[in-house]
Every structure is written in structure tokens, then in C-alpha cells.
Amino acid sequence: MSLLRVGIIGATGYTGSELVRLLAAHPRVEIAALTSRSEAGRPAGAVHPALQDVVELTLTEADRIADFDLDALFLALPHRTSMEFVAAQPQDGPPIIDLSGDFRLADAAIYEAWYETPHVATAALAGAVFGLPELFRDRIPGARLVANPGCYPTAAVLALAPLVRRGLVATEGLVVDAKSGVTGAGATAKPQTHFPDVFGDFRAYGVSRHRHTPEIEQALGRVAGAGVQVLFQPHLLPVDRGILATCYARPAAGLDPDRLQAAYHEDYADEPFVRLREAPPATKHVRGSNFCDVHAVLDERTGLVIAFAAIDNLVKGAAGQAVQNLNLLCDWPETTGLNQGPLCP
């Protein structure tokens, strides 16, 4: 069986190195090219010491990838850079799985409002599919461009979709109180990610303006078949990996606990990467794995619903989900190369 030759464009960040970790152990894939603007010419194992002896490639310039005869591309680039790269690719190039935010929002105007930059690849955007397999699996095979979902949206949307799909909760006034480890802020050192200031700290950020807000609303809106409005409030957890989304919703009349549980069971019992839990999920129980752990309850005193989801932001929230999308693109079993159990403790 010949291996699929994949390239990772932008391999120096955290999503890039996590793709290397997962793809190096994928039985049907060969990592054929890794690119970096800043580190071209250096061995990948020098840039990511953890990957010494895991991958032997030398980083190359992104504009040389045509030399590598690639079958699929993962883009692990900053937003803006990503759509510029896509716009420059040939029409008949290999399929692309993009991990940036550039192709997740179908409406370029919404993109431009939240990202504060013009969209420069609207033709590609029109053909992009939103790669959240549990909700939109059917659209992924055959796609030329898969927009891999954001980390927070993956958790929030999987937590709420069974409710929204069935009209079990009101679609306005939804609250997503989410907490993420610091890898979500990227691999570049910044004052906000200076160790002594983050260690032992906890705080909210991005009040009223986080770019994952419209992505959550769009995905839930598609599931609901109607507009959905979400107050999304992120927080910075003093850990490396992990997202927990705690979601609050007002139920429609007559929701009872059994109906609530049945909805989650119907949607997720057969999903290989969603685990329904009997207690609130824990980020450490999914660390390093592609699992999304979900739990929901009806608080009978207040009549509100609480729905929880936990993921590893770099795996199910980024690189793992991208591999899951590759598997779907290639018509392989969806779990191929993703059977690593969580690293816990």
C-alpha cells in the first residue's frame, strides 16, 4: 500500500508540531514536506526538540512545495497568511485542510467584521466545507478545501448541538463560559504568556470580541436551521493543553431530564470520538487524544440546562480533527492514526 504524501505548511507553531506528532504515527501517511518561513533550512528536530528522531525532515520554504509531489496539504498558518496561500494555489492542486480561521465563516462580511481584514480568497471560501465531522460529516469527502474548526467552537458546538438541533433550548441568551490552556495562544512568546504571570493565575479575556463567537453561532445556526445567538466568554487556564466549555441555556417548555439524555445519546452514542460521561468531564481525561467528552444536565431548581464539553485544544481542537478530516477525505476509517489513548495522568 503506497502512503499518502502530505505536507504541513507552517510547521513551526504548535498546531504544526502536533500534526507532525500525529501524522508520524499514522499508518497510511508519509510526511513528505514541512515548511517554515522563519526556520527554512533547519531540521525539524532542531526547531522542535521533542521531535528529534520522530521526523527526519528539514524545513523548507512554502513556495517550494510544488517540488514535493504532495497528495494533501495541511495549512497551519496564521489567519490572513492562510488565505493568501490558498489564493495562490493552482485549481487542480492537492486538497487542503486549513487550520486557520480564514475559511470557517461562510459569509465574508462576517469574517471581515470580526477579523478586521478583507477576505482575499472569496472564490475558495465559496467552496470550503466546515470540517466538524460529527455534525457535517457528509460534506467532507471530496472537498477541495476543508476549514478545520476552531478549538473553542469544537467544544462549544459539540456540547450544545443535540439541544439546539431539536429545539430543546432557546436559541438566544445562550452562554458559553469557556476555559483554555495557554497553547491556544500560540507558540510565540508574548507578555500575556510569560510564565511567571500566568502560573497560578486565572482570568477572563476577550470580552465581547473573541473571533470564535460567530463561528459558534454559524455552526449552531446550521444545526438549528435558524439564527442562534451566543455570549461566548473565554478564560485563560494556567495549563498547557485543554479546553472546558461550560454552556448555559434556557430550555423550551416541557424539557425533562430523560429527553435531555436521550438527545445526547441519539447524537453521540455511535461517534468514535465523542464520549458521553456520567459526570462533568475533565480536561486531563482527554489530554493528547482526539476525544471530546460531553455531559449535560437539567438543573431542576432553576430550570436551566448546563452542558459541558472537554477537549485537548491541540488535538480534537486542531491537529487531531484535521487528521480526522483527512481520513474522511481519503475514505479511510475515521479513527485511522487516532487511536492514541489520553495521556493521563
Next chain:
Amino acid sequence: MSLLRVGIIGATGYTGSELVRLLAAHPRVEIAALTSRSEAGRPAGAVHPALQDVVELTLTEADRIADFDLDALFLALPHRTSMEFVAAQPQDGPPIIDLSGDFRLADAAIYEAWYETPHVATAALAGAVFGLPELFRDRIPGARLVANPGCYPTAAVLALAPLVRRGLVATEGLVVDAKSGVTGAGATAKPQTHFPDVFGDFRAYGVSRHRHTPEIEQALGRVAGAGVQVLFQPHLLPVDRGILATCYARPAAGLDPDRLQAAYHEDYADEPFVRLREAPPATKHVRGSNFCDVHAVLDERTGLVIAFAAIDNLVKGAAGQAVQNLNLLCDWPETTGLNQGPLCP
């Protein structure tokens, strides 16, 4: 100036040792007795190695405190033990500041429903005052028994009180999504506090049944002059100290951002321990101090209000607030002995 002789009943837990830390540096207090059932006879500095050379006392049995001629008592006992102790004290004994949950809920029936145990000191309960000075300062001087508030209620109530007091938000459907460091779970090792399982983890707990729920509702209800219903959802932060409460509320008609800010300014501008922040507060900015940092915003897209409060759960959430209550009982400046700046970073 003679010093006030205080005793700490139950000095081996975290609130007990934190009281020692603060009271040892209090200029008008002498720590005259420390008690422990399990460690009586041992030097306090042997039980709490951090306190070697900070306090020189030997732990004694609680039933010997009459020998110590004490002017005030801090009870740092588990709930139930605390009310049994209070019930056994003479009527004319020294005033008591109780840090347990036993005297916080005015209605014994509510206490019994949430704590699942009969209340055995209802006479004392009838005279207890709820020691949250920023809201109920006038009631504290002269009290015989001060119920020191819980850590979560301190944060949640200070975050929401300016809104509730003025009817600026609906009093049902309030959500308090709170996150606490592990000292909140006490000094006794338990499977849920085993280091390798908590390190790097984050999870919710106590869904629908945390005992601080009725305490938050009672305090906000008094401020509102009407019933208040709160969904309180705690989470375990993988840090030692610190609470952040993120609170969500639906505003009454016509609330605008200026009115919101004015409410907080009116209530807190002159409070020595409440700091209004221009950005979401951070737990590390209050670590080791008696500050409660507060910030609130109106999210204009969704029309919801978000109110944040951060405290050190062992200081403003326990021992520091208890010292603040002592200062009020003694008619001393409220900040006496509480001028330690936050330990940050």
C-alpha cells in the same frame, strides 16, 4: 496599648494557618491560643512548618480555652463541629467569628436541606450576623457571633450586588460560573485532591448541589429586597489559591453601559478592599491580599451583563475577611493588619 487576646479554634486547617499568618502581623492582636483536636501538644510550627518562628504557641485542646482569658474567638472548624462548639459556649463568653457554614443561613430549614444535618444551635443562629462588611457593615459592631461568608459567596455576591440592589438585572436566571483553587477543598488529602490527577486538569464539580448556592441567594436576596435565584456552578482550578466568579445576568429594560459602571462606582469607590478594574480581574493580582477585584460589562450584541470578581479564597474568602470583621467588632480601622499587598508574581 494592650493587645487583644484572640484564640483560633481549629488551627490545623488552611483557614486556621492563614489566620495565624495574618494575626501574627496584626498590630493590635496577640494570638493567645491555638487549638487542635488531632495535634494538641505539638508546637504550631511543627504542624505548619511555614509558621516556624512566626508563632511560638503549642496547640492545645479546645476544651481548655477558658484558661486563656481570650477576648475573641475565631472558629476554623468543620461545619457541624462548629455549631456544637458554639452551643457549648457560655452566654457571656468572648465574641465569636465563625468561618464555617453553620451560621450563614438564617433559616435553619434551608441549612438542614443543603447540609443534610439538623441545626443544633438555633438560638445562636438567631443572633448571628452575616459578616460581609461591604454589604452589611452596620450590623457587625457589637455582634456576639459573626458568620464569616463562604469563599464563593464573597466573590459572587460582591460581583452582582450593585446590579441586584438597583434592579438592573433580572433576579432569576442568574448564572455564577465560578472557579476555585484547591485550598478551597481543605487541608486533608483526598483522592480528588491528589496532585497528579489535579495538575494540568480542569473540571466542574458539585453540579446542582453546592452548599454555597443558598448563601449566595440569601445575600443577594437581602440586597434586592426580594427573592433571587442563582444557578451556581463551581469548577476546580489547578492552582492553590484564588477564586474567579464569572456571573451572567439579563438586564432590566434600558440598562446602558454608563448606568452599569455608575452602579459599581457608587457602591465600591470608597471600599478599601474592593478594587474596580478596567479589565477582567486576575486571581494572581489579589493573591495573599484581602482585595476583591471587580469588573462588569454589558455585552451589547447579546444584551447580557457579565460581572467578574476575583479574590484569594483564603484571605478575602476566609481569614482576611474574618480579620476585617474583627476590626469592625473592635471599632478599629477596617484595614488594620490587612495592608499586605498581593504576592504577585
Next chain:
Amino acid sequence: MSLLRVGIIGATGYTGSELVRLLAAHPRVEIAALTSRSEAGRPAGAVHPALQDVVELTLTEADRIADFDLDALFLALPHRTSMEFVAAQPQDGPPIIDLSGDFRLADAAIYEAWYETPHVATAALAGAVFGLPELFRDRIPGARLVANPGCYPTAAVLALAPLVRRGLVATEGLVVDAKSGVTGAGATAKPQTHFPDVFGDFRAYGVSRHRHTPEIEQALGRVAGAGVQVLFQPHLLPVDRGILATCYARPAAGLDPDRLQAAYHEDYADEPFVRLREAPPATKHVRGSNFCDVHAVLDERTGLVIAFAAIDNLVKGAAGQAVQNLNLLCDWPETTGLNQGPLCP
């Protein structure tokens, strides 16, 4: 190809769950039995929530393992319990890889002195081999009982072996200053592993009496062909996983930096799990993997040698090395099932 049926005896601790994690992804193995005295009858995924959907077995009693037709056994039991189990096995039972300390010290008298208990399986002890493949690979195939090395000895011995083997350093006065994450203390909650006390803390422990001392001396002594004396000082790192050993030695006359580097290169260049580093190794660069990262230098000012080694204490220091030993026992490629890259960051 039929799968090898393995059992894990004592599957509720951390080495047990880590064996499950690794073996569940091993392409030539089927986990056929998991035992637990305390949790028999419960699904493994209920005891280890991280392993829900990773392993489907129900825990069983250890005395029922004869029913499972096992081809190999991993013992993840406390010391003492382990030798009692071994002593009770039939002579012709499946080969055993023991992860306790019971069969690591060839001399029962030394065992009894350090473990303060009589050795009750001296016959088995006589046939046990010390399963540190990089040093004693040839002895492992065909063994009936492999004593899987301790976590600290794995790091310390791999750091120092190239020097000791060649007589490049004095064999007395060796210092091993080692630091371990808290999983090394096991899965049972204890006061010393209570989260709030360990978080942000660092301290030494076990001065002059850690049981890994004679194990390090024995292994280095075999390599040296002479007695070796080591001062081993462990410290508790406030992290979940990871060991760093910093070793100090006085060189023999005439050692120069090139000779030093050549020794390490000769020993380790072809080892699949030892990575020679150009800078001091980091525990996070090996997290979750079976790598041991090594670096050594001659400090020219003082004339002393410093040798570093980093491992994940639960992988190369326990379960991963056990799988490596299984591969050797079965004459499979030594890296089978161990190709997971480090989880970093």
C-alpha cells in the same frame, strides 16, 4: 497474525493504566485481562475515566487469571505483593515482566536491608534478569522473569553508564541529584501528595535512604565490573510526569571533552530510545514517549563531569520500558508499539 494475549496484574495504579494506554495501541498485543483487588467487577473505564472507550475490559480478581489463557503477564503491584504473587505462580506459567522493586536486586540481603522485609521468592529472584535493554539487552530474550528497572535508576544509569563502563570517572563519590514528578509516588492520595501543598513547591526527600540507591549501584557496578558507590538524592518536582537526573562525577586523569562525547556516541548512537542531545535535556521533550534524552559535559573550570538524563517516569521509567522488554521477549522489533512521539507542549 494472532495477537499475544497479555494480562496486567494490578491495573488500578498509574503504571497499570499507563500499560493499558500503551498496550491498547500495540499492534501485536491484545489486552486480555486486567486485575484489581479493590476494584474487581468494575469496568476499567470507570476506574480510569481517561480509558473509557480505550479498553473495554472489566477488572477481575488476580487469582482468576488462569482462566484467561494469557501469554505474558505484567505485574504492576506494590513491592512485597509482587513477590508473593510470583511465588504462587506455576513454574510453566507465562513469562512475567515485574514492575515492582522485588526482583531488581540480585542479592536478597541487600533487598532485605533496603526494603525492610524478608524476600519470599528467592528462587524466582535467582532467575530474574534486570530489564534495562540498553545495557543488558542480550539477557532478556527467553527470560521467565524480567525485573523492570525503577524510574530513577533508568535515568541515572543511562546517564552514567558510558563513563563508568570505560573507567572515565571515579566509581566512588558519584552524586545523582534527581528530580521526579509526583506520579512517581503512586496513585494513592497521601498528605505528601495533597495538591495545595505540592503546587508551586519543591523539596528534597528520602535523604540517605531511597531504595533506588542500591539498584543504581548494582547496575553501574555490573557495567563497571567493579563496586560503585553513589549518593542518590531525590527531589519532588511539582509536575505530574518526568524525571531529570543531574549526575556529578570526578573524571579519571586525562579525560578530555572529545573522549567524553565519543563514549556517549559509541554507546547510544544506534539506540532507538536514547537521544543524545546538544543541550541539557528537558522532561517535557520526552513526555509520553519512551525516549531517554542524554547530555554530558566536562566542566573545565572544576574538572568535574556533569551527565544529564531525562525520561518520562511512567514510560521509559516504567510501562514503556516494560513494553520494550516484552518486545525483546517476543523477538519483535524493539520499537513495536512505542512509536508515539512526545506530547509537547
Next chain:
Amino acid sequence: MSLLRVGIIGATGYTGSELVRLLAAHPRVEIAALTSRSEAGRPAGAVHPALQDVVELTLTEADRIADFDLDALFLALPHRTSMEFVAAQPQDGPPIIDLSGDFRLADAAIYEAWYETPHVATAALAGAVFGLPELFRDRIPGARLVANPGCYPTAAVLALAPLVRRGLVATEGLVVDAKSGVTGAGATAKPQTHFPDVFGDFRAYGVSRHRHTPEIEQALGRVAGAGVQVLFQPHLLPVDRGILATCYARPAAGLDPDRLQAAYHEDYADEPFVRLREAPPATKHVRGSNFCDVHAVLDERTGLVIAFAAIDNLVKGAAGQAVQNLNLLCDWPETTGLNQGPLCP
């Protein structure tokens, strides 16, 4: 009683903010000026949010300090900047306590070799005293320039001085294996201090070239009255604060455990900030305090001595020791303003 007016030159870093924390609570001091090149004009509480309401000053330019009528200066500047500042001060200016490395090494040639820059204030250097009160207390009163010791040297020298002073150990071959929290690397974000990379990690750094090496040797050499050679190996602890130094030495003939303990007792029993411990010290037991906790043992098997010391690197290792030096300069009780107990847990 009039207050001493002090200025902190370079108040935006961690030692600067820690000086503010301590001096704001000092009963005989008024913080009269805070300077910053980069943040002049901003309120100190905006630059250090933790210090809002703790200090009310606005940061000013260092070259305006003559306007403030200061009685003493703390320099919390980078090395090089610090000696340039000192060289520019008038001869009759207020006394200076310098927290940089610029005046710690009496021999400018050694300074230049390790800091790789010419010394530009050799006249001032000639008059500087090394402000480690426990060893050199008598020289501090009346000094014009106190060189506040480095954090690692404070711990290492206090751990070893009682041995070296009495010739109880060999003065060559000393090993100091030290571990420091990340605040030791300063307040500026760097790739090496990026949270996700440090969290859960542990590694050595600065092999053979850390600038605290000659400072340790100089201080111990003065105590010994002879040359001392030290191998100093620092490590980066994934915590914010705290240093533990583990020191190894070969004893002189005939050292016995009683003689060892007596040496420490003689030197430290009356020291207000050195606590002799009966077990290895823990960094958390000194957090936020000016204590240095010390413990030493003779390992009878190997005949080596192990000496431990733990400090908070920002307090006894920097700002607290600077305040201690101020107290000595002013002939106040040495503990004035330094009676804060450790923040533990």
C-alpha cells in the same frame, strides 16, 4: 517619627514590584519615587495591576530623581545600566542598595570575564560592600553602596558557610545543584519563559557559565579565608518563585554528625531570618517571606555532606534582603517591615 524617603530606580521589573510590596508595608519608610524608562508617566498601579491601591505614585524618569529629596535608593536595574547609573550619581548622594550584579564581584577583572563587559564604575566598586547580613553584617552600617547578593548565591552560600568557615569540608569539588522558579529570569517575556513550554517541564541551563558562580566562590572564599571552587549548576523550576540549593561536599577527616549540626546551630540559632530545619526545606514554606530555611546532613554510606537551603528568590534572594540591608544601614531592628509570614499554601 518622620519616614525615610526612598526611591526605587527601575520599578517595572519583578524586583522593583517586590520592593514596592515590601516597602509599602514598612513602618518607617515612605516610597517617594518610582522610576522607569519605558513606562514613565504611567501610574505604578497600571503597570503592576496587583499594586493598584497599594502604591499611588506615577512612574518618573530616573534622571529626575534629584527632585524627590530621597534618603536612600534601591537600584532594580539590569546589570550594566546599574553601574552607569551609579557612576553618574554625586559623591554625596543618598546611600544606594544595588540589586544588580554590577557591584558584587570585588575584582573588576572577574566581573569582566563573566559579564563580558567592561566595568565602568570601578571607584564605586572599591567602596561597595556585599550585603549578605548573616555573614558580613558588620560591614553594612555606614556603607554608601551595598551590593545586594544574587538569589542563587544567597541560598548556596548560607547553605555551605558553616562548613566552609570551619574547614569541615574540602574547598574544591563543591557542587551546588540549584533550582529556581521562573521569576529569576525577569519580567520580560522570552521564548525560554513562554508558558506552554515551561509548564510541566524541568531542565538545566547555563552549564559551566552562570554568572553567579564567581559570586558564590567569592563569598565562600571570604568565609573560608582561602580559595573555594564550586561547580554551580542551575535548573529552571516550573513555578513562579522559590530557590532550592542542594549542595554536595566532601568532608574533612573526622567530621561527625554532631559536629555538623553544631556548626549550623552556632552560626544560625540567633539569626532572625535563617531557620534550621529538621527535614529538607521546601520552597513553599518560605514563599513571600524573608526566611532562608537550612538543613544539612552527613550521608554516612558515602561519607559526603548534603546541605540544603530554600529561599524565595524575590524576597531573601532580592527585595527582602535589600530591605534587611536598608534596616542595617539605618540602624533599625533588622526585621523591621519584614515580619510577613510565608504565604503557604
